[in-house]
Amino acid sequence: MTRLMKTRLLAAASIFASAAMLPASASAVDLEFYFPVAVGGDAAGIIERMTSAYMEENPGVNINAIYTGSYADTTTRAITAARGGNAPQLAILLSVDMFALIDEDIILPWDDFVTEAEQESWIGGFYDSFMANSQTGGQTWGIPFQRSTPVMYYNKEAFAAAGLDPETPPATWDELVEIGQQLTLRDANGNVTQWGVRIPSSGFPSWLFTGLVASNGQDGLANDAGTEVYFDTPEVIGALEYLVSLASEHEIMAPGILDWGATPRAFMDGESAIAWTTTGNLTNIRNNAPFDFGVAMLPANVRRGAPTGGGNFYLFEGSSDEQLQAAVDFVKWATAPEQAASWSIDTGYVAPRADTWETDAMRAYAEEVPGALVARDQLAYAVPELSTFEGPRITQIMNDAIAAAIVGDMTPAEAMAAAQNQADAVLAAYR
Amino acid sequence: MRREWIHAGLLLAPALVLLFAFTHLPAIQTVIDSFFSTARGRRPSVFVGLANYERLLGDAIFMRAMVNNAIYAAITIPVSIGLALAMALFVQRRIAGRAFLRMAYFTPTVLPLIAVANIWLFFFLPGFGLFEQLRSLIGLSPRNWVGSPDSALYAVMMVTIWNQAGFFMIFYLAALQTIPDSLREAAAIEGTPRWVFFRRVIWPLLMPTTLFLSVNATINAFRMIDHVFVMTQGGPNNASMLLLYYIYEQGFRFWDSAYAATLTVVMVVILAIVGIGQFFLMDRRVHYK
Numbered sequence: 001m002t003r004l005m006k007t008r009l010l011a012a013a014s015i016f017a018s019a020a021m022l023p024a025s026a027s028a029v030d031l032e033f034y035f036p037v038a039v040g041g042d043a044a045g046i047i048e049r050m051t052s053a054y055m056e057e058n059p060g061v062n063i064n065a066i067y068t069g070s071y072a073d074t075t076t077r078a079i080t081a082a083r084g085g086n087a088p089q090l091a092i093l094l095s096v097d098m099f100a101l102i103d104e105d106i107i108l109p110w111d112d113f114v115t116e117a118e119q120e121s122w123i124g125g126f127y128d129s130f131m132a133n134s135q136t137g138g139q140t141w142g143i144p145f146q147r148s149t150p151v152m153y154y155n156k157e158a159f160a161a162a163g164l165d166p167e168t169p170p171a172t173w174d175e176l177v178e179i180g181q182q183l184t185l186r187d188a189n190g191n192v193t194q195w196g197v198r199i200p201s202s203g204f205p206s207w208l209f210t211g212l213v214a215s216n217g218q219d220g221l222a223n224d225a226g227t228e229v230y231f232d233t234p235e236v237i238g239a240l241e242y243l244v245s246l247a248s249e250h251e252i253m254a255p256g257i258l259d260w261g262a263t264p265r266a267f268m269d270g271e272s273a274i275a276w277t278t279t280g281n282l283t284n285i286r287n288n289a290p291f292d293f294g295v296a297m298l299p300a301n302v303r304r305g306a307p308t309g310g311g312n313f314y315l316f317e318g319s320s321d322e323q324l325q326a327a328v329d330f331v332k333w334a335t336a337p338e339q340a341a342s343w344s345i346d347t348g349y350v351a352p353r354a355d356t357w358e359t360d361a362m363r364a365y366a367e368e369v370p371g372a373l374v375a376r377d378q379l380a381y382a383v384p385e386l387s388t389f390e391g392p393r394i395t396q397i398m399n400d401a402i403a404a405a406i407v408g409d410m411t412p413a414e415a416m417a418a419a420q421n422q423a424d425a426v427l428a429a430y431r
Numbered sequence: 432m433r434r435e436w437i438h439a440g441l442l443l444a445p446a447l448v449l450l451f452a453f454t455h456l457p458a459i460q461t462v463i464d465s466f467f468s469t470a471r472g473r474r475p476s477v478f479v480g481l482a483n484y485e486r487l488l489g490d491a492i493f494m495r496a497m498v499n500n501a502i503y504a505a506i507t508i509p510v511s512i513g514l515a516l517a518m519a520l521f522v523q524r525r526i527a528g529r530a531f532l533r534m535a536y537f538t539p540t541v542l543p544l545i546a547v548a549n550i551w552l553f554f555f556l557p558g559f560g561l562f563e564q565l566r567s568l569i570g571l572s573p574r575n576w577v578g579s580p581d582s583a584l585y586a587v588m589m590v591t592i593w594n595q596a597g598f599f600m601i602f603y604l605a606a607l608q609t610i611p612d613s614l615r616e617a618a619a620i621e622g623t624p625r626w627v628f629f630r631r632v633i634w635p636l637l638m639p640t641t642l643f644l645s646v647n648a649t650i651n652a653f654r655m656i657d658h659v660f661v662m663t664q665g666g667p668n669n670a671s672m673l674l675l676y677y678i679y680e681q682g683f684r685f686w687d688s689a690y691a692a693t694l695t696v697v698m699v700v701i702l703a704i705v706g707i708g709q710f711f712l713m714d715r716r717v718h719y720k
Contacts, residue, residue: 072683072684076683079686100686103471104471104686105471189570189572190572191567191570191572191573192573201578201667202578202663202664202666202667203664254557254573254575255575255578255579256557256575256578256579256667257575257577257578257579257666257667258557258575258578259552259556259577259578262552262553262556266556266559269559271559390685392684392685392686393684393685393687396680396684396685399666400666400668400669401668403666403667403668404667404668406667407578407579407580407667407668407670409580409668
C-alpha cells in the first residue's frame with residue numbers, strides 16, 4: 001500500500017517536474033530525426049540511447065528520434081513528409097538514394113554548414129570508398145553512418161570435415177569453385193545435404209553482384225554523376241556467367257533464387273558451408289552459430305573487390321538555419337570516434353572513419369572479433385554501390401536481369417544487353 | 432416534411448462526406464493524374480495526354496502482371512470457394528471434435544497475412560523447409576519453390592487460398608444453417624440420392640452466398656498482395672508480379688506517381704467490369720428469398 005503510494009507520488013512529482021521544465025525547453029531547438037532499422041539486434045534502442053546522451057550534454061537541443069521501419073519505408077515517409085512541407089531535419093536513408101533525393105529537391109549539401117577546416121578534418125576523415133556514394137557534383141550530400149560491406153562467412157567445422165584447412169578460406173574465384181566442390185555433400189540418393197556456397201539473389205541481388213563485378217575488374221556499375229550505367233561490358237557479363245555457373249555448371253550452389261533474409265539461417269543450420277552476406281549480420285551469426293566460423297573477404301578474380309552499402313545521414317530542406325546548424329552539430333557528435341565506436345560495436349556496422357578504429361574500445365573489439373577487421377581492410381578494394389537517378393527503377397532492372405539469368409530465362413549476355421537498353425531509356429532524360 | 436428532409440440530410444452527411452473525401456475525390460484525382468507526367472522536384476508535372484496509356488501498352492512487365500493476375504484469379508477464386516464449401520459441408524455434420532475443426536479451419540483467417548507469409552516462406556525454403564523435409568522423406572529431390580519462375584506464382588497462390596478459404600467457410604456455414612431440415616427429411620422420404628439433393632436443393636439455395644463470395648474473392652485476387660512483399664517481391668524476374676504490387680512498386684519505390692495512377696485506373700476499370708458482370712450474369716441464377 002505504502003509502496004503504491006510512493007510510486008504514485010513519484011510519478012506525480014516527475015510529471016510536475018517535467019511540466020516545470022517545459023518553459024526552459026520551449027526555447028530549445030527541436031529536431032526531428034527519422035531512422036530505419038535494417039539488421040537484427042537492438043539498433044532502435046541504441047539510437048534512442050545515443051540521442052538522449054546527446055541531449056543531456058546539450059540541454060538546448062531536443063531531438064525527436066522516430067523509428068520509421070525499413071529503409072524503403074523510411075525513404076517513403078521522408079519524401080512524403082517533405083512533399084507535404086513537413087520534412088524532418090535529419091534522416092538516415094540509403095546512400096544510393098542520394099540522386100533520387102537530389103532529383104526530388106528535398107535535401108541540402110552539408111558543405112554550407114561546415115567551416116573550411118572541418119571540410120578537411122571532418123568530411124575528409126571518412127573512408128573514400130564510403131564518400132563515393134555520398135558526394136556528387138563537388139558537393140557532399142550524405143554523411144556515412146550505418147555503412148556496411150558484404151563479406152564471406154565460412155563454417156570452419158565443415159572445412160575440417162572436408163579435409164580442408166579451416167584457416168585458409170577461398171581467395172579466388174577458382175578456389176571458391178574448387179573448395180565449394182569439396183564442401184558440397186550428397187546423400188545416397190544424390191540429394192545435396194550441404195551446399196558449398198550461398199550467394200543470395202533475392203532482396204538486393206545487385207549489391208552482392210557488384211562485388212563480383214568489382215573482382216572481375218570493373219569499378220562499380222554506374223558513373224559518378226548517376227547518369228550512365230555499364231551493364232553490358234565483358235566484365236559484368238563475365239561476373240554474371242560465373243554466378244550462374246556456380247549452380248548450373250559446378251553444382252556447388254542451390255539452383256533458383258536464394259532468399260536474402262534466410263541466408264544467416266541457412267548458414268547457421270549448415271545448409272551452406274559458405275555464405276555471402278552483409279557485415280551487419282556479424283553480431284547475429286556470432287551469437288547464434290553453433291559452430292566455429294570464419295570471416296573472409298570476397299574472393300578475387302582479376303583483383304579483389306566489394307561494394308559498400310548501408311545508410312547515410314541526410315539534411316533536409318525546409319527548416320530554420322538554427323535547426324539545421326543544430327542538426328549538423330549532432331551528426332558531428334554522432335560520428336566522433338567515441339560514439340561511432342560504440343555504435344559499430346553494438347550493431348556490427350563498419351566504422352566509417354579511420355580515427356574510430358584507433359579508439360581503445362574499437363581496438364579491444366577488433367581483437368575479440370577479428371571478422372570486424374576483415375570488413376575494414378576490404379574497404380581498400382571497395383567500389384560504390386549501384387546508384388543513379390531513378391535509382392530504385394534502375395536497380396530493379398538490374399535485379400530482374402540477374403534473376404532472369406539465374407533461372408535460365410535468358411543467357412547472361414542477353415540479360416545484360418536488355419538491362420542496358422532499358423536503363424538507357426530511363427536515364428536518357430537526365431543526360 | 433421539410434424537417435424530415437433536413438434530418439435525413441444531416442444523418443447522411445457524415446457518411447457522404449467521408450465517401451466523397453476518401454473514395455470519390457481520390458478516384459477522380461487518379462484519373463486526372465493519369466494524363467499528366469510525374470512531377471520531380473526540379474521538373475513540374477505537365478499534361479501529356481494519353482502518353483502514360485501508350486507506355487502501358489508497350490510495358491512488358493505490365494503485360495506480365497496482367498497475365499499473372501488472370502491466372503491468379505482463375506485459380507484462387509474457384510479453389511478457395513470450392514474448398515470453403517467442402518469444409519463447410521464437412522464441419523456442418525455432427526462429427527467428433529466439430530468445434531475444434533471449425534476453429535482450426537478458421538484460424539488462418541485470423542492471422543495477419545504478413546505473419547502467415549513469413550511462416551510459409553520457411554515452409555517453402557529449399558533444403559531445410561517443411562515441404563523439403565517431407566519430400567526428402569519419400570526420396571524426392573529438393574525444389575526451390577519460391578525461387579523458380581515456374582512455381583513462384585503458385586506458391587503465392589497457395590498462401591492466398593489457405594488464408595481465405597477458412598473465411599469463406601464461415602459464410603457457407605451460416606448459409607447452410609438457414610436451410611430448413613424439413614427439406615432434407617422430405618428428400619430422404621423420396622429416396623433422393625445425396626448428390627442429387629446437393630445439386631438440386633443445397634447448391635441453388637447457396638447461390639446468393641456463392642455470388643457474394645465470388646465477388647469477394649475477385650476483389651481479393653486483386654487486392655491481397657501482402658504476402659508478395661514477404662515471399663517473392665514479384666520475382667524471380669517478375670514471375671509472380673501482380674497488378675497491385677506493380678502499382679505499389681511504380682508509386683512508392685520508383686516514385687512515378689503518374690504511371691501508378693494510370694495503372695490504378697486500369698485496375699479500377701477491371702474491377703468495375705468484373706463486379707458489374709458478376710451481378711448481371713449470375714443474378715438470373717440466384718434465388719433470393
